Every structure is written in C-alpha cells, then in structure tokens.
Amino acid sequence: MVRLNIVFIASEASPLAKTGGLADVTGSLPHALKQLGHQVTVILPFYRRQLAASKTVTTPMNVTVEMWADGVQRYCPLHEATVNGLHFILVEQDDLYDREGLYGPAGGAYEDNLLRYMLFDRVALEAAARLKEKVDIIHCHDWQTGMIPLLLKTQYQHHARIAQAKTVYTIHNLAYQGNFPANWIHRLGIPSHHFHPGDFEFHGQINCMKAGIASAHAITTVSPSYAEEILTPEYGCELNGFLQLHTGKLSGIVNGLDIAEWDPATDTALAANFKAGHTAGKKQCKAAIQEEFGLEVSADTPLLVLISRLADQKGIDLLLANAQSWIDRGYQLAVLGSGDPHSEHALHHIADANPKQMHFWRGFNEGLARRIYAGGDIFLMPSRFEPCGLGQLMAMRYGTVPVVRATGGLKDTVVDYSQVKGEATGVHFTDATPQAFDAALELTITLYRNSTIWSRIRSNALKRDSSWQASAIRYADLYQALLKA
Numbered sequence: 001m002v003r004l005n006i007v008f009i010a011s012e013a014s015p016l017a018k019t020g021g022l023a024d025v026t027g028s029l030p031h032a033l034k035q036l037g038h039q040v041t042v043i044l045p046f047y048r049r050q051l052a053a054s055k056t057v058t059t060p061m062n063v064t065v066e067m068w069a070d071g072v073q074r075y076c077p078l079h080e081a082t083v084n085g086l087h088f089i090l091v092e093q094d095d096l097y098d099r100e101g102l103y104g105p106a107g108g109a110y111e112d113n114l115l116r117y118m119l120f121d122r123v124a125l126e127a128a129a130r131l132k133e134k135v136d137i138i139h140c141h142d143w144q145t146g147m148i149p150l151l152l153k154t155q156y157q158h159h160a161r162i163a164q165a166k167t168v169y170t171i172h173n174l175a176y177q178g179n180f181p182a183n184w185i186h187r188l189g190i191p192s193h194h195f196h197p198g199d200f201e202f203h204g205q206i207n208c209m210k211a212g213i214a215s216a217h218a219i220t221t222v223s224p225s226y227a228e229e230i231l232t233p234e235y236g237c238e239l240n241g242f243l244q245l246h247t248g249k250l251s252g253i254v255n256g257l258d259i260a261e262w263d264p265a266t267d268t269a270l271a272a273n274f275k276a277g278h279t280a281g282k283k284q285c286k287a288a289i290q291e292e293f294g295l296e297v298s299a300d301t302p303l304l305v306l307i308s309r310l311a312d313q314k315g316i317d318l319l320l321a322n323a324q325s326w327i328d329r330g331y332q333l334a335v336l337g338s339g340d341p342h343s344e345h346a347l348h349h350i351a352d353a354n355p356k357q358m359h360f361w362r363g364f365n366e367g368l369a370r371r372i373y374a375g376g377d378i379f380l381m382p383s384r385f386e387p388c389g390l391g392q393l394m395a396m397r398y399g400t401v402p403v404v405r406a407t408g409g410l411k412d413t414v415v416d417y418s419q420v421k422g423e424a425t426g427v428h429f430t431d432a433t434p435q436a437f438d439a440a441l442e443l444t445i446t447l448y449r450n451s452t453i454w455s456r457i458r459s460n461a462l463k464r465d466s467s468w469q470a471s472a473i474r475y476a477d478l479y480q481a482l483l484k485a
Contacts, residue, residue, distance in 0.1 A: 004136040004479055006033060007165075008042040009124045011117065011144035012102055016081070016088065017050035019102050020309075021255070021390050022172045025222070026141060028258040030086055032472035041131065043124040045116075046079055046092035047102060056081050058090060065091075065126045069119045070187045076123045091123045114180040114206070117144040118188045121151060129159035137479045139168045143178025146212030147190065150200070153215055154191045166482040168475075169216035171209065173387050174230050174237045175313070178208030202238075210242060217482050219243075219250045220475075222388035223409030227252030235385055253475060254412050255388040256468035257397060264398045264462075269370040274399070276462035282374065282399055289375030293359035295332050302448055303332045304441070305376030305400065307369050307391055310339030310347075315382030315405060320346050321434035323358070326441065333358040336365070336372055373398040378444055382429075382437050386410045392426070396461035401447075401454075402426040403440050413466075417447065417457065425461040 012018055014027030030040040051058060061078040068074070079090040091097075096116045104110045125148065128135050140148045149167040157163045184206060185192050195201045200211035213219055221227040229235040231244055243250065264282075265275040271288035274281030283299060290297045304326065308314045320343065323333060327350070335347055335358075344362055351360040361368060373379070379395035379402040388409030392402040396414070404410040406428040417424035427447075429440035447453050 002480065002483075003037055003039065004476070004483075005039045005131070005133045006030075006041075006137045006139060006479065007128045007131070007135050008040065008139045008141070009121070009128070009145050009148060010042065010044060010141040011120075013042055013044055013088070015054050016044060016056050016083065017047045017054070017102060021222075021388065022142060024258075024390055025170075025172070025255055028256070028261075028468055029472060029475065031084065031258070032256070032468035033476060034086065035469075036472055036476055038476065039133065041087050041089060041128075043089045043091070043127055045097040045120050046090040046094075048092075048094060048098040049100070050102070051090070056083060061089070063130065065123045067119060067122055067126070068189070069122075070115050074119065076119070078123075078127055089124075089127050091120055091127065093119065114178070114184050114208075115188065117178075117208075118147060118184075118190070121145055121148050124148070125151060125156050125159070125162060128165075129156070129162045131161060133161070135162045135165045136483060137168060138162065138165045139170065140212060140216070141170050142172050143176055143208040143212075145169075146178060146208035146210070147200075148212070149215035149217070150191060150194060150211045154194070155189075166218070166479070167216045168218045168220060168478065168482070169212040170220045170222065171213075171230070171387070172222055174209070174221075174235070174239060175385075177202070177210070177237065177239070178206075180206045180208075182206060210239065213239070213243065213246055217249065217485075218478060219246060220478070221250070221252045223254045223412045224252035225411045226385075226387045226408040229385065229408060251478070253471050253478075254409055255390065255393070256471050257390065257393050257466045259397070259467045262394055262397050264374055267370055267374070269367040270374045271371070274374075276399075276459055279399060279458070279462075285371065285374040286377070287375075289334065289371050290332070292371070293334055293361075294355055295334070295359060296356050298332075301330065301332050302445055303334065303375065303377045304380055305334045305336075305372050305378070306380040307336045307372060308381070310337050310343040312340070313384055313386075315384050315432060315437075316340065316343045318382040318432065318434050318437045319380060320350075322438050322441070323347075323350050324354075325438070327354050327357045331357070331445070334372055334376065335360045336363075336369055338363050370398075373400055376400040377448060378403060378441070380441075381405070381410060382432070383407060383410060384432050389413070393466045396425055396464050397466055399458050399462045401444065401457055401461055403437075403444050404428060405432060405437075406430050415460070417443070422456075423460060424457050425464055426457070
C-alpha cells in the first residue's frame with residue numbers, strides 16, 4: 001500500500017466543534033485512515049468559543065495568510081492542535097468564526113455564510129500548500145467546502161504541493177446545498193465563467209454543492225442506498241438530473257463509529273457496563289433510566305426511545321401520531337431532542353399527561369443520550385430520508401434494537417427481521433405513514449415478548465461491526481484509484 005498525504009477540509013469535526021453527524025465523520029474517519037498508515041491533516045475554522053468549550057489546546061503556527069475578500073484585505077493567523085494523535089490546522093478570523101453558533105443562531109443562518117466559508121476555503125488551500133509534503137488527496141465535505149475543487153483547478157494551480165492533488169467531495173445531506181445570491185461572485189472572486197447550469201448556477205443563484213459535484217474528481221455519499229436515492233426526484237432535491245450527469249464518479253460508503261468512544265463495556269456514563277454475552281448490566285441501565293425519568297421501574301415493560309433532531313426529515317410526525325396509542329397499550333416512551341417548536345410542544349403535552357409512561361427531555365446531553373441508548377429496549381428512527389444516520393449505529397452498539405424506515409443508510413446498516421431472521425438486528429418499514437410505523441413497532445413488540453428471539457436479535461446488534469475500519473479501506477482504495485487514473 002502506498003502511503004498517502006491526505007488533507008480533510010471541513011466546517012466542523014468532533015471533538016473540536018460539532019453540530020451533527022458531519023463532525024463525527026471528519027473527527028473519526030481520519031483516525032481510521034491513519035491506522036492504515038496514511039498521513040492525515042484536518043483543516044477547520046478557528047471557532048474560539050467551541051474550541052474553548054471542548055478544552056482543545058491550540059498553538060499559534062506563527063503563519064498568517066493574507067486574503068482579499070469582499071473588498072477587505074484580511075490577515076488570517078493559522079493555529080494547530082493535536083487531538084488523540086491527529087493533526088489539526090485552524091484558520092482564525094474572529095469576526096467571522098467566533099460566534100455563538102457555527103452556521104447561524106438557533107433555527108437560522110448567518111447572512112454572510114458564503115463570505116465565511118469562501119474565505120475559509122481559500123485559506124485552507126493556502127495552508128495545505130504550506131505542508132511539508134506534497135498533498136495527494138483533498139477531501140471536502142458538504143456545501144461549506146464545495147467550492148474547493150473548483151478553486152483548486154482554476155485559481156490554485158500555481159501551488160506546487162497541491163496542484164496535482166485529487167479532490168473527493170462527500171455529500172452528507174443533499175438537502176443543504178449552500179445557495180446564495182449571484183452578486184457574491186464578484187465580491188468574492190469566484191470564477192464567473194463557471195456560473196452556468198452545467199456548473200454552480202442554480203435558479204439564478206450560486207449553489208456551492210453543485211460546484212463540488214461538477215469539479216471534484218470523485219463524489220461520495222455516506223451510504224450506498226443514499227447514493228442511489230439522490231438520483232431520483234423524490235430524494236434528489238432538484239439536483240437529481242445534475243447528479244445523473246456525474247454518476248461515473250459517484251459512490252456510497254457507509255459511515256462508521258468510533259467504537260472505542262462508543263463502547264457499553266467501558267462507558268463511564270452508564271449505571272452498569274455490559275457487552276455481547278454478558279448483558280446483565282443492560283437490565284440495570286434500563287432500571288436506572290426509568291428511575292431517572294420518573295417512569296415505573298419495570299423490567300417487562302417495553303421502553304421505546306428516540307434521540308433526534310425534531311424535524312420533518314426525522315419523521316417526528318409519525319411518532320406523534322402513534323405516541324398516545326402506544327402509551328395506552330402499556331409501553332413506555334423516552335424522547336431526547338429539540339427542533340420544531342410544534343413538535344416540542346406536542347411531546348411536552350403527551351409527556352405531562354402521562355408522567356409514569358413518557359418522558360421528554362428537550363435539548364441534547366451526550367451523557368444522557370448514552371444512558372438512553374443503554375437503557376432502551378427499542379430505538380425508533382422513522383426518518384423520511386437518512387443519508388446514513390448514526391443513531392441506529394449507536395443504538396445497536398448498546399444493544400437497543402432499532403425500528404427504522406427502510407431508507408438510505410438505515411436500510412444499509414440495519415438487518416431486517418422480516419428478510420433475514422437469523423441475522424436480524426432490527427425491523428424495517430417502508431411507507432412513511434403512521435400505520436406502517438405502528439405495524440413495524442407491533443411486530444417488534446411481538447419479538448420482544450419472545451425471549452429467545454429477542455436475545456438473538458439483541459446479540460446480533462451488539463456484535464455488529466460498526467467500526468470505521470472497513471469504510472476507511474474503501475476510502476483508501478478510492479483515493480488510490482484516483483491517483484492511478
């Protein structure tokens with residue numbers, strides 16, 4: 001295997017700054033690639049508040065990149081950090097990145113987001129060009145870095161250490177494309193001759209994701225099924241036709257987990273530890289979370305759990321349509337999440353009316369999430385679409401059997417009982433309707449009542465390999481193929 005010099009450029013990475021699954025990928029996949037013997041550097045904005053909150057220790061590199069943007073000559077100091085052996089470079093510009101939220105206030109977006117991330121993209125390329133070794137692969141993620149493949153082939157070819165680099169562009173969620181008014185083109189020096197429907201023009205606006213799709217040497221999504229779904233009108237978010245022009249460079253590679261970080265055998269947040277073959281601790285975790293939430297402590301009562309953003313994509317309306325009925329049947333329900341105010345209000349209303357059977361915790365708390373994953377019996381994930389999803393991976397890792405809609409990464413990672421009984425790790429349903437969700441839940445309850453079948457399904461879930469190793473090998477193979485092309 002040839003050792004590669006790989007640069008990840010992303011808008012967030014765990015544990016330095018995180019809003020969702022993107023950070024989990026960009027924070028853990030580089031570690032897996034390092035374990036394969038490659039050199040990996042991750043470049044992020046210097047989010048001062050988030051870095052302080054994560055207690056990340058940074059060091060000035062004594063390098064400042066000068067960059068013109070929107071009529072202003074900016075001076076961007078570079079910092080570095082080493083986290084769990086992984087090298088990070090951080091781009092400082094406090095008026096742009098030292099803010100309460102990474103992308104906007106709660107429920108919104110900053111109006112200058114294109115300025116923020118175009119500046120970051122350019123400085124990140126300058127930083128990559130200053131690395132000691134020639135860069136082989138530049139791996140970009142989501143709309144915030146979608147312009148990088150275009151910039152590299154049009155404006156940064158004079159940098160010897162990055163000029164020959166191959167670009168990989170990963171779509172984590174096609175629904176967020178980075179659309180902005182066309183007047184930013186001249187304000188930010190974006191190559192205007194690429195502003196047409198065959199490139200980054202979209203309904204008269206700039207579309208950063210289209211730029212990445214058009215110019216990258218390879219496009220990946222975070223599961224094989226999602227790579228197929230985005231080629232259809234239902235899931236293509238108006239880019240399905242454009243993506244069909246680029247299918248020759250499109251593939252899907254499923255996400256993984258940092259299994260050392262997510263391990264019920266060692267997790268200090270849990271009331272008791274457990275693992276496949278030794279699951280007594282899971283019963284203690286169930287009793288502990290029932291007590292913490294004020295639910296009746298009962299080993300026999302099915303405990304249904306959901307940890308999610310409360311958004312239409314996540315199928316929360318399907319949960320709300322069924323919640324009271326499930327409570328009336330004697331099941332318990334624990335929900336952790338925040339988002340749509342209407343959904344939050346509805347969940348509070350049901351929980352307040354049924355305090356011994358349902359608890360809703362608004363917001364997010366990782367320690368609490370771990371306790372819920374460990375204590376639940378059945379994990380609910382009724383997503384309308386799900387590029388990959390990490391919740392179902394975490395649930396299976398903690399022996400909680402997922403009921404999922406058969407879409408995207410959920411279909412790829414959860415083995416459906418109705419299709420492969422002996423290897424099942426959960427249950428699928430197809431139609432995004434309350435009735436289909438309810439039928440899948442009732443099948444799962446029937447399995448739960450059969451201790452022999454349930455023990456096998458739960459054991460399959462606990463034993464599932466959700467590590468990054470296999471996916472990292474696939475990425476490494478993709479990188480090698482690009483360099484040979």
